[in-house]
Amino acid sequence: MTTASKPRTAAKAAAKIPMRDFSQSLPMSLLRTRESVMRHFRPSLRAHDLTEQQWRILRALAASGEIEVTELARVAFLLGPSLSRILRDLEGRRLIERRLLKADLRRSVVSITSKGLKLIEAVAPTSEAIYAEMTKRFGARKLSDLQALLHELEAALLAMPAADGAEDDLFDR
Amino acid sequence: MTTASKPRTAAKAAAKIPMRDFSQSLPMSLLRTRESVMRHFRPSLRAHDLTEQQWRILRALAASGEIEVTELARVAFLLGPSLSRILRDLEGRRLIERRLLKADLRRSVVSITSKGLKLIEAVAPTSEAIYAEMTKRFGARKLSDLQALLHELEAALLAMPAADGAEDDLFDR
DNA sequence: GCAAAGTGATTAACATGTTAAGTGATTGTG
DNA sequence: CACAATCACTTAACATGTTAATCACTTTGC
Numbered sequence: 537m538t539t540a541s542k543p544r545t546a547a548k549a550a551a552k553i554p555m556r557d558f559s560q561s562l563p564m565s566l567l568r569t570r571e572s573v574m575r576h577f578r579p580s581l582r583a584h585d586l587t588e589q590q591w592r593i594l595r596a597l598a599a600s601g602e603i604e605v606t607e608l609a610r611v612a613f614l615l616g617p618s619l620s621r622i623l624r625d626l627e628g629r630r631l632i633e634r635r636l637l638k639a640d641l642r643r644s645v646v647s648i649t650s651k652g653l654k655l656i657e658a659v660a661p662t663s664e665a666i667y668a669e670m671t672k673r674f675g676a677r678k679l680s681d682l683q684a685l686l687h688e689l690e691a692a693l694l695a696m697p698a699a700d701g702a703e704d705d706l707f708d709r
Numbered sequence: 710m711t712t713a714s715k716p717r718t719a720a721k722a723a724a725k726i727p728m729r730d731f732s733q734s735l736p737m738s739l740l741r742t743r744e745s746v747m748r749h750f751r752p753s754l755r756a757h758d759l760t761e762q763q764w765r766i767l768r769a770l771a772a773s774g775e776i777e778v779t780e781l782a783r784v785a786f787l788l789g790p791s792l793s794r795i796l797r798d799l800e801g802r803r804l805i806e807r808r809l810l811k812a813d814l815r816r817s818v819v820s821i822t823s824k825g826l827k828l829i830e831a832v833a834p835t836s837e838a839i840y841a842e843m844t845k846r847f848g849a850r851k852l853s854d855l856q857a858l859l860h861e862l863e864a865a866l867l868a869m870p871a872a873d874g875a876e877d878d879l880f881d882r
Numbered sequence: 883g884c885a886a887a888g889t890g891a892t893t894a895a896c897a898t899g900t901t902a903a904g905t906g907a908t909t910g911t912g
Numbered sequence: 913c914a915c916a917a918t919c920a921c922t923t924a925a926c927a928t929g930t931t932a933a934t935c936a937c938t939t940t941g942c
Binding site for chain 1: 730731732733734735736737738739740741742743744745746747748749750752761765768769772784786840842843846847851852854855856858859860861862863865866867868869871
């Protein structure tokens with residue numbers, strides 16, 4: 537009966553300001569959908585002792601060869617601090633390597649090791665199979681429609697100036 | 710030239726297994742798009758000392774009145790441990806209240822305080838304005854198409870059995 | 883040259899995500 | 913009615929998200 541009985545509270549009257557129904561806000565939809573996707577991938581990654589982020593990094597490295605840390609952060613969509621910690625860990629596990637750039641000792645380039653590549657080769661088939669099954673169930677056409685809309689929205693929002701939290705705030709007029 | 714020169718490595722040859730171009734995998738697309746959305750909301754929340762998750766909880770409480778912790782976790786899409794910590798904090802700030810259920814002392818119900826409601830009323834107009842601007846830029850029709858696809862995908866994946874990480878595992882016999 | 887400003891990367895500090903373990907309360911079964 | 917199983921919630925422990933500070937190195941301006 538975990539999902540059977542619903543709260544009798546019902547209410548939905550507390551807020552004077554209506555606002556869109558909370559659960560169908562765009563950020564929530566994106567979050568829930570992403571989780572419903574990742575839920576299928578995590579077991580396989582976990583079976584190989586990889587987190588989602590570690591996997592993103594290995595994938596990015598396998599795709600781009602040697603790459604600078606900053607650029608890696610960009611393509612793997614991770615913030616610097618997270619990346620630093622994860623690289624330290626992956627380097628300790630000999631899945632990646634780092635070397636300093638002679639031309640600029642502040643920078644270093646990262647690359648995947650053969651051990652890292654073997655790990656990818658071990659995980660990739662399962663990932664691909666899962667992705668294929670998802671595509672089959674959802675429909676290739678709808679999947680690409682979705683991808684297109686996601687990209688369009690991303691582009692539209694990049695063009696939208698970011699509010700700075702100060703708002704019009706009375707004083708800066 | 711931070712973004713000018715691309716890595717000469719070019720490679721993309723390291724991996725023997727092709728795999729979809731990493732950056733357009735579905736999880737990455739969803740993550741990037743969600744971030745591009747949240748980027749616009751965070752400054753406003755931050756200006757009121759709220760994190761995204763705290764805001765989700767307050768919104769959920771405002772919409773549903775009194776609600777049990779487990780149900781709140783479900784609607785705010787948070788795991789129990791995260792919720793426990795955040796409720797402790799919000800209670801300390803007098804934005805929410807808790808009371809035990811006499812009928813079952815394991816359970817407690819959470820509700821938003823008038824201070825919490827005032828905070829929502831202070832933040833909501835800005836949020837609504839941002840959401841409206843997004844809708845205007847992206848298009849209301851495309852937005853609802855996107856929402857529909859997200860929900861469909863979510864439904865399709867819920868119906869898909871979760872791999873357990875064991876796979877068929879050829880080798881562990 | 884050299885002090886100041888800028889840049890790439892890491893560390894620090896705190897909040898959340900995630901899984902496992904713990905705590906107290908309740909329930910079902912013999 | 914004892915008592916093991918279950919349940920609701922919390923804690924614990926570790927990884928990541930996030931912002932700020934720091935460190936080492938480079939570039940700039942004088």
